[in-house]
Amino acid sequence: MTPPSSPVVSCPTCHKKTEWRTDNEFRPFCSERCKLIDLGDWASEAHKIPSDPANDDEPSNQDSYYL
Numbered sequence: 001m002t003p004p005s006s007p008v009v010s011c012p013t014c015h016k017k018t019e020w021r022t023d024n025e026f027r028p029f030c031s032e033r034c035k036l037i038d039l040g041d042w043a044s045e046a047h048k049i050p051s052d053p054a055n056d057d058e059p060s061n062q063d064s065y066y067l
């Protein structure tokens with residue numbers, strides 16, 4: 001028994017096994033949906049990074065209220 005010629009990879013988004021095919025334009029994702037989800041996650045993470053300049057004026061001792 002020989003394995004299929006196409007290597008199988010795990011979709012980064014849903015971890016479903018999918019064949020790495022040159023005719024799959026969404027590789028290494030299993031589908032366009034998973035590719036868009038991954039790009040969406042990346043974009044949302046990027047939007048979290050910029051700090052809010054308004055918070056720089058707030059006193060940092062606000063943290064003591066949560067102790």
Ligand SMILES: [Zn+2]
Binds near residue numbers: 011012014029030031
């Ligand atoms: Zn997937």
